[in-house]
Amino acid sequence: MLVHLIVFLLAFLPNLRCISNNILRLNIPRIPKLDPNTVCKTYPDLSEKQYDLCRTYPDVTASAIQGVQIAIHECQFQLTEYRWNCSSLERKNKNPHSSPLLSKGFKETSFAYAISAAGVTHQVSKACSMGKLKSCGCDMSVYGNDKNFEWGGCSHNIEFGSRYARRFMDSKEVAKDIHSQINLHNNRAGRLAVIRHVKKLCKCHGMSGSCELKTCWKAAPDFRAVGAILKRKYEAATQVQVDISNSANAKLIKRNGRRPKHLELLFYEKSPNFCDPNPVVDSPGTTGRLCNKTTTGIDNCETLCCGRGYNTLRVKRRERCDCKFYWCCYVMCKTCTYDEWVTVCK
């Protein structure tokens, strides 16, 4: 099927230039065999528990890994105006979770965890209902008649997706320290961003679309919407500490002494300014970033360039755009070319 898709694209859109890369480094263009040797051994830095899980469910894990990639991609879209824009998590043949930033406790760290957990939930749920995975199918618990429609069709298996996301992501957090507790919390917030925004899709039947009969099913929200929800949570992220007055059962508390809500993103370390390159926090710095000299937003040149100033250049800029993630394991992007005046941070 994938081969057909590519052939289709190339045949009908001759001007479309595609860059494709494969996430798992499997050989394209045949549909890859998703067995433990192709999936678990090619993806770097799986923890021991993740590796075991992968050996048992290689196809679900491939889908989970694809979910993480989609999440990192979305993270870059959502944070495009920020000094730290998530691009450092997307390196070829690297597991984004091995980034030094993910062992920190910044707001940015919390966003990366939450959106990754959301990506896994989303992607596995969808893959189940597409009939791609051995261990799951459509969510069959959704059936029966409602007021003026009937539940039917294939509901996305959010239950299975979120359970797998939990096993796959949370299994890394074995320590009982604040870092692990916060990661677990943010992972859950990410899963909830998908679960709580499940939507109902319907199809009409009956004479010429009269919609006398309607069949509906549950579907995961668009991942773009999930990204936007989590971005708002990121902007409102809350600093927490461990409540030491209650040492028997250490809990995370906010500065006002309250317990955080499930959907809040939590951090415990003040972020650096991300102005300069610093490998310790996975910051590439902002030199060379496009800034906007007229906006009052966060991407204005003064803020984004950290007061270093900017250059105005005429450039032919090529950028990947309209990326699509195909089952399993490919990203295909168009290349968009812009010829324009830009302001770029010194």
Ligand SMILES: *[C@@H]1O[C@H](CO)[C@@H](O)[C@H](O)[C@H]1NC(C)=O
């Ligand atoms: C993110 O930042 C990196 C380097 O700091 C830059 O190369 C990249 O183009 C930026 N991405 C977006 C989407 O702005």
Ligand SMILES: *[C@@H]1O[C@H](CO)[C@@H](O)[C@H](O)[C@H]1NC(C)=O
């Ligand atoms: C800069 O920001 C202004 C105001 O938000 C916006 O109208 C304009 O399109 C932006 N320019 C670029 C190049 O992004």
